[in-house]
Amino acid sequence: MNEAILEIKDLSFTFPGYPGLDFPELFRDLNLKVEKGEIRVILGKPESGKTTLSRIITALIPRYSGGSLSGQVKLDGVEINGNQPYNLIQKAGTVFQNPDEQIITTRCDAEIAFPMESMGWGKKQIAERIDFGLESTGISHLRYRDPATLSGGEKRKLLLASLFAVNPPLWILDETFEELDPASLRAILKTILSQERTIIIFMTKPPAVLEEHNVKFSILYKGTLFHKEDSPENFKKLMIEEGLLLDPERYHSIQPYKKREPLLKIENLSYSYNTAGAFTLEIEHFKLNKGEIISIVGRNGSGKSTLGKILCGLLKPDSGQIFAYRESGLSPLDTKNLNALTGFIFQNPDYQIFLPTVKEELSYGLNPDEAAVDKIIELFSLPGKEVPPALMSYGARKRLQGAVYYLFEKDLYIVDEADSGLSVEDFASMITRFHQKGSTVLFITHNMELSRVFSERVYIMENGSVVQTADEDSFNLVNGYFAGKIEDQA
Amino acid sequence: MIANLYLQGNTPVHKFDPRIKLALLLFMTVSFFLTDSIPVTGGFLFFILLLVSLNGIKQVLRSIHSILPLLIFVAILTPPFHPSGKVFYAFHSLVLLSSDGIREALRLIIRFTGITSLFFLFFLTTEVDDLILSLMWFKIPFTATLVITIALRYIPHITHIYSNVTDAHKLRRGTDFEMSGGFRNRMKNLFPVLVSVLIQSIRAIPALAMALETKGLGFNAQRQSFRDINIFGSIILQLVIAFAIVLVVVLVTLL
Amino acid sequence: MPDNNKNSSFVHLPAFRIASIAIMIAVTAIFTTIIRIPTAPTRGYLNFGDVAIFFTAITFGPWTALIAGGAGTALADIIGGYAQWAPYTFIAHGGQGLVIGLIVYAGRKKTKGKTGIVSLIIAFVAASIVMTGTYFLTGGLMYGFGAAATEIPGNILQNAAGILVGASLSAAVRKAYPPVSTYGW
Numbered sequence: 001m002n003e004a005i006l007e008i009k010d011l012s013f014t015f016p017g018y019p020g021l022d023f024p025e026l027f028r029d030l031n032l033k034v035e036k037g038e039i040r041v042i043l044g045k046p047e048s049g050k051t052t053l054s055r056i057i058t059a060l061i062p063r064y065s066g067g068s069l070s071g072q073v074k075l076d077g078v079e080i081n082g083n084q085p086y087n088l089i090q091k092a093g094t095v096f097q098n099p100d101e102q103i104i105t106t107r108c109d110a111e112i113a114f115p116m117e118s119m120g121w122g123k124k125q126i127a128e129r130i131d132f133g134l135e136s137t138g139i140s141h142l143r144y145r146d147p148a149t150l151s152g153g154e155k156r157k158l159l160l161a162s163l164f165a166v167n168p169p170l171w172i173l174d175e176t177f178e179e180l181d182p183a184s185l186r187a188i189l190k191t192i193l194s195q196e197r198t199i200i201i202f203m204t205k206p207p208a209v210l211e212e213h214n215v216k217f218s219i220l221y222k223g224t225l226f227h228k229e230d231s232p233e234n235f236k237k238l239m240i241e242e243g244l245l246l247d248p249e250r251y252h253s254i255q256p257y258k259k260r261e262p263l264l265k266i267e268n269l270s271y272s273y274n275t276a277g278a279f280t281l282e283i284e285h286f287k288l289n290k291g292e293i294i295s296i297v298g299r300n301g302s303g304k305s306t307l308g309k310i311l312c313g314l315l316k317p318d319s320g321q322i323f324a325y326r327e328s329g330l331s332p333l334d335t336k337n338l339n340a341l342t343g344f345i346f347q348n349p350d351y352q353i354f355l356p357t358v359k360e361e362l363s364y365g366l367n368p369d370e371a372a373v374d375k376i377i378e379l380f381s382l383p384g385k386e387v388p389p390a391l392m393s394y395g396a397r398k399r400l401q402g403a404v405y406y407l408f409e410k411d412l413y414i415v416d417e418a419d420s421g422l423s424v425e426d427f428a429s430m431i432t433r434f435h436q437k438g439s440t441v442l443f444i445t446h447n448m449e450l451s452r453v454f455s456e457r458v459y460i461m462e463n464g465s466v467v468q469t470a471d472e473d474s475f476n477l478v479n480g481y482f483a484g485k486i487e488d489q490a
Numbered sequence: 491m492i493a494n495l496y497l498q499g500n501t502p503v504h505k506f507d508p509r510i511k512l513a514l515l516l517f518m519t520v521s522f523f524l525t526d527s528i529p530v531t532g533g534f535l536f537f538i539l540l541l542v543s544l545n546g547i548k549q550v551l552r553s554i555h556s557i558l559p560l561l562i563f564v565a566i567l568t569p570p571f572h573p574s575g576k577v578f579y580a581f582h583s584l585v586l587l588s589s590d591g592i593r594e595a596l597r598l599i600i601r602f603t604g605i606t607s608l609f610f611l612f613f614l615t616t617e618v619d620d621l622i623l624s625l626m627w628f629k630i631p632f633t634a635t636l637v638i639t640i641a642l643r644y645i646p647h648i649t650h651i652y653s654n655v656t657d658a659h660k661l662r663r664g665t666d667f668e669m670s671g672g673f674r675n676r677m678k679n680l681f682p683v684l685v686s687v688l689i690q691s692i693r694a695i696p697a698l699a700m701a702l703e704t705k706g707l708g709f710n711a712q713r714q715s716f717r718d719i720n721i722f723g724s725i726i727l728q729l730v731i732a733f734a735i736v737l738v739v740v741l742v743t744l745l
Numbered sequence: 746m747p748d749n750n751k752n753s754s755f756v757h758l759p760a761f762r763i764a765s766i767a768i769m770i771a772v773t774a775i776f777t778t779i780i781r782i783p784t785a786p787t788r789g790y791l792n793f794g795d796v797a798i799f800f801t802a803i804t805f806g807p808w809t810a811l812i813a814g815g816a817g818t819a820l821a822d823i824i825g826g827y828a829q830w831a832p833y834t835f836i837a838h839g840g841q842g843l844v845i846g847l848i849v850y851a852g853r854k855k856t857k858g859k860t861g862i863v864s865l866i867i868a869f870v871a872a873s874i875v876m877t878g879t880y881f882l883t884g885g886l887m888y889g890f891g892a893a894a895t896e897i898p899g900n901i902l903q904n905a906a907g908i909l910v911g912a913s914l915s916a917a918v919r920k921a922y923p924p925v926s927t928y929g930w
Contacts, residue, residue, distance in 0.1 A: 613823060
């Protein structure tokens with residue numbers, strides 16, 4: 001029996017509320033024991049408390065959040081309660097879910113150096129550890145770069161490099177592997193596991209690559225942890241219930257594919273990015289039909305978000321034309337027309353929020369009557385009329401965005417990075433609402449499964465062009481394509 | 491967005507130790523106030539512009555470009571307040587242009603242009619990181635330099651937020667949202683955008699604080715700094731040159 | 746003061762203070778360089794730097810406003826190519842932020858937490874004097890008091906915009922995101 005590096009006993013925690021907004025209990029009697037050398041993956045749907053748990057372990061919560069915490073947390077034998085986060089960095093290191101929140105300098109080597117400088121390590125040692133960190137994550141060529149210019153995956157590698165450099169015995173990774181393709185993930189896991197370490201990984205979707213290692217799984221369900229080793233069947237049931245494993249049968253309320261009237265089309269569109277070395281977005285043909293649900297799938301950087309922004313008129317293409325199908329024939333659309341036609345649900349739900357209550361946000365610019373507001377709040381499961389939107393949970397803020405656009409009666413709804421931060425239930429119900437109105441729904445994602453279950457047609461993008469399309473009949477082909485491409489790189 | 495001024499180059503000024511440059515910057519700024527002699531300050535200005543021109547004539551123009559309107563103002567507004575000396579132009583009994591007036595205007599123009607081009611030269615040839623390291627060497631507390639470094643990291647980030655927020659609001663408001671028109675109209679559209687930007691920026695604060703603590707801020711140890719200031723060439727030689735400059739300036743102003 | 750203090754027990758932590766100052770420096774720099782509205786009466790633009798300073802002082806207090814106001818505007822000068830102004834800008838706007846914060850916070854002690862109109866007006870006057878005065882003096886030394894005097898109306902206008910928009914923004918942000926009411930010190 002290995003000694004435990006982390007021991008959590010009967011943990012209960014609730015966030016403090018605000019007048020008019022109470023938060024339910026987040027953890028209740030949560031127990032976890034992680035032994036030295038273990039790889040523990042903790043799954044959970046968005047908002048289940050993964051990030052909060054990772055922060056409790058490193059003494060950041062309730063330090064930065066307030067709230068009532070009871071139970072015992074011991075990190076490497078040391079009681080967390082009463083300890084400062086900066087005193088624990090030699091025991092545990094974290095990579096935050098959002099890399100932009102964790103990066104504080106303007107040079108990659110300086111970023112890695114910072115914790116070691118804080119601890120007063122020798123200059124030579126710091127230099128060596130920086131080299132080691134960069135090599136271990138394969139980003140030595142980015143040494144002098146400004147982290148702000150890095151891609152999402154590269155930023156995460158930078159933060160991992162920091163962990164390699166300081167090398168604490170426990171690594172806590174919060175959704176770190178989200179954007180990595182299987183080949184990179186395999187390589188990185190190999191390096192991480194080349195030395196005995198204890199790792200806790202928080203994820204929503206466990207990639208297949210993990211099965212190749214001796215990994216223990218747990219799921220954060222209704223405030224407590226269920227471990228796969230205790231009961232594998234129960235575990236699988238919980239995964240399905242939380243939407244971590246998609247069961248197409250559950251979402252059959254979406255109407256199946258059928259022949260539809262066309263809505264708009266793109267001809268010979270091209271758009272180049274300002275940054276040097278980036279590819280050009282080139283779309284020869286693209287068509288959207290009325291009332292359908294379609295998806296654009298591709299890796300990060302494939303151009304899918306850009307296409308979405310062009311479709312709603314936020315970006316102007318360099319050449320090419322977008323047409324609407326009207327009774328009189330094809331009519332070209334400029335950015336203003338596209339603005340009016342489309343609702344764009346941003347990945348970040350906070351861009352629009354500025355009013356003190358949900359009611360005001362819903363009424364802004366529109367003045368719907370009381371009954372309509374109540375109905376919308378119910379339809380989108382929003383906490384209440386008088387609740388400040390900025391204080392609602394992330395998922396609720398995303399739903400609010402959807403609700404606002406729903407009121408606007410758009411012909412086309414584009415959902416960017418559909419499953420980030422939204423549970424599958426919430427995502428399904430949101431696009432169902434739009435669909436039931438008769439509007440077209442286009443969602444953008446890198447999650448093939450989501451696309452397969454929810455959309456009638458798919459466009460797959462890579463390096464700025466559409467490489468494959470599919471409808472229900474040919475979906476298996478689509479899957480095969482994606483899987484095939486990945487194997488080639490292994 | 492930052493380091494707008496810095497131009498990569500190989501001039502002797504680029505190679506100078508940033509700490510010496512910083513000290514000289516302060517000293518030379520003061521030297522413009524030490525004397526009223528136009529030939530002397532004119533000489534200083536000429537020398538500075540000469541160093542700027544090592545990077546190309548375009549840079550010399552750039553350095554003066556932004557203050558040109560102000561210089562014109564100075565040229566016109568100063569002489570009326572110094573009506574003594576030989577009169578060149580008077581409007582009835584109001585002397586608008588006299589020899590003393592011209593002298594004073596010239597003095598001020600040289601002084602202001604001199605200081606402007608001095609700062610321009612400094613920031614043209616010194617990287618921000620080196621400047622910050624120099625400040626630390628001069629025993630400016632780490633907290634102060636940390637705050638600047640972090641701010642520099644967040645400026646592009648928040649700029650990005652501003653542009654996304656503007657997009658989101660524009661999309662939501664539709665045709666209503668115009669950034670033209672009078673003050674009231676612009677404010678109507680700008681105000682909600684600013685509120686959203688401020689909320690997002692303020693939200694980042696506790697997250698940043700958490701990041702700082704997980705990076706050891708507060709750890710009880712003597713802080714290390716792994717980066718050294720870039721030193722090109724012999725620092726002894728540079729110190730000698732610097733002393734020579736100081737000596738020349740002092741002598742010339744005393745005479 | 747609303748009793749949300751349990752939510753913000755971290756306000757005294759050095760990490761929090763450093764973070765809030767750094768972010769507000771960035772915000773101030775951006776408001777100064779990017780956010781501007783053309784004004785009909787005076788030639789040119791009204792930049793929102795003073796708006797940011799009033800906002801910071803009212804929301805975060807005198808010390809954050811001192812450093813954020815000073816360093817933020819000084820950085821804006823350096824970035825924008827007016828580096829020669831940076832030292833004076835730091836003093837002018839740092840002083841501005843400090844003075845507004847001190848007056849508004851002193852006023853709150855008397856009115857039990859609410860920001861009164863009177864304290865805002867006094868803050869406006871004091872801020873205008875400090876900011877405009879500093880620029881006048883340093884400008885005068887650099888290029889003559891005649892030319893420096895021409896900047897006075899524009900600077901006062903900046904302060905007016907600052908108090909009007911800055912105070913409104915502070916109220917709106919505090920209503921939309923209540924925790925920020927406890928972030929001041």
